[in-house]
Amino acid sequence: MLRDIHPLLGPNLLFALATMGHGDEIAIVDANFPAATLGPEVVRADGMAALPLLEAVLTHMPLDTFDPAAAWRMEMVDTPQIVPPICLAFQEVVDRLAGPFSIEPLERFAFYERAAKAAFIVATGEQALYANIILKKGVVTPDEAARFARN
Template sequence: MLKNIPPLLGPDLLGILRAMGHGDEIAIVDANYPADAAGPALVRLDGISATDILEAVLTLMPLDDFVDEAAIVMQVVGDASARPPVVDEFDAIVKKHEPKMGVTSLERFAFYDRVKAGYAIVQSGERRLYGNILLKKGIIRPQ
């Protein structure tokens, strides 16, 4: 056992988070997302919400503050300006850990393409639609 590491972050996901470099991207996706066919390394956390996973990941991983879009969600099909409640929760979690940041969005198929080019995917048990977020890893600055 280790202290201060959220217990839902098992060894596979911890290894991925450690191995990722600055600018690499990891997606946390909902239960409906076609993650197995997407390509990058896949970690399954069935039964755990995407928001709980995001909270745990951001306790360890900094977001990239060199870019305008370090936390990206999928737009609602047919209404790019719609904001499902799960996205509001994602935004609040991002702002809790990175106060100067918030979420931006991408069209559905552009989001799929971006995830396919990413480092890894975490498939959650999230059943709320549009419970998908892509994160770009940042750096830890010297003190």
């Protein structure tokens, strides 16, 4: 047991987050997503919902402030102007834990292409449609690192 580690982060996901560097991306995807065939290493999170897993990841991982976009979601096919409720909830978590980042929409196949270049794909058991998000890792500043070291 470790202190101050979100309980949803198992050893494989902790390893993935720890080995990612600034600018690396991680995709958190729903149960329908073709995670196994895109190429990046897949971290299984079966039985977990995407929203609490996103919260767990953002509890420990900063988003990239050097780019205007650091988070992307999949657009709905045929109705790209509609933002799915799960993605609205994703935005609330990002706002609360990462700061003022807008989750940018990507067309379905563009999302697949970006996910194929991610460092890792986290395959959840999420049943909501379009519950897919890609996050770009930022940097932990020396002040943040010192603050965490004191805790």
